Amino acid sequence: MRADSPPESVFALDLSGLQAADVTVWSAWRGRDIAAVGALRRLPDRSGEVKSMRTHPDWLRRGAAAAILEIIIAAARRQGLHRLSLETGSGPAFEPALALYRKRGFANGPAFGTYRASAFNQFLHLDVRAEPRF
Template identity: 75%
Template sequence: MSSTDFAAPAIRFELRQDDLSGAQIRALLDYHLRQMHANSPPGSVFALDLSGLQAPGMTVWSAWRGQTLVAVGALKDWGDGTGELKSMRTHPDHLRQGAAAAVLEHIIDVAHARGLSRLSLETGSGEAFEPALALYRKRGFRNGEAFGDYTASVFNQFLHLQLGTSDAVL
């Protein structure tokens, strides 16, 4: 596994490209899926299970503080210059400590390095999704049209970040 350090305000995280074999990462991804189903109407969950995160074109990173997993996020390469942010989740014991921001910044940096022109995501609506939406919007993501093989619904929403000089933090 490769790793990169990211300094969040007053807290340091180690970011690792993750092979998804560890118990902590599997438990956090299981928690993520349970939360998506608990906070979404039937048929509206597009979160990936373990096999989906291990598919070609997918890269997963985990954020660690010492031996403790604090967050996860993934990048799916659609092969058309678009990258999709997937499976962003902070462990509930480590919320609002900068871990999600560290993972997001790392994924944006990797998308830049891979030459992607846009980073997109699909997420839900409602109170459970507001903290993540605030993070994405603060970083410059804007609401837009459905992409890839998604179909718009009343519940889901799509955010996009154009990569290049226009993706500076607002």
Template identity: 55%
Template structure:
């Protein structure tokens, strides 16, 4: 794998749109629709969202976003590694970039919601490696959804 280049944006790129579609399909394949909280293109274009795409040359390697929750808190959204790039460092590179961006924005806490099934274990392991720990529901997420898992870390 050559060096990844993380770019601001990319939501108009066909490769990004395809990966977001794959992300949505993956979430819906592993959790009921009412337990899926991914953002579509319009949700990622709002002013409170910063979105990045990671590239290996002209090939998309992964995506990730940061939602400003107000105050000094942020939320990781839409983390996805492209097929064929899994467990190759793409997720770690994007997560590192998001952590740096959150710090630069003055955020003191970063949280996330992910799924709770076996399909989500690699992502959970990555978040743990970066210091995230389990926490309760935050924001507007339902506290009693068995398909959601919440994690957080202080920056």
């Protein structure tokens, strides 16, 4: 991600960010190998943000990230959140992740939280109160 993003457009959480009280992290494993990780940050307006979605290269396009995303969406519903949002970049390196989010019903929309729109980043949102579309 860092290699494909301008430095001022990298908003990844470091370890201390992932340990914050408003963040929950999940991981998918295959035996002793980690396949994917993802996190949910609860925001003050009763919405949530998908953070730190990563898939190990050996597990790309094998369903690990989709499983983590489903867990995050289900957790947001259980917590009574009304919307999930995420910030990501633009360009070929981001297309597989964008396809995953769009397949699940996320749609482009405005910046949220403290993010500012730029030529590089984009924002996607999902109404988690709605029934699943697939």
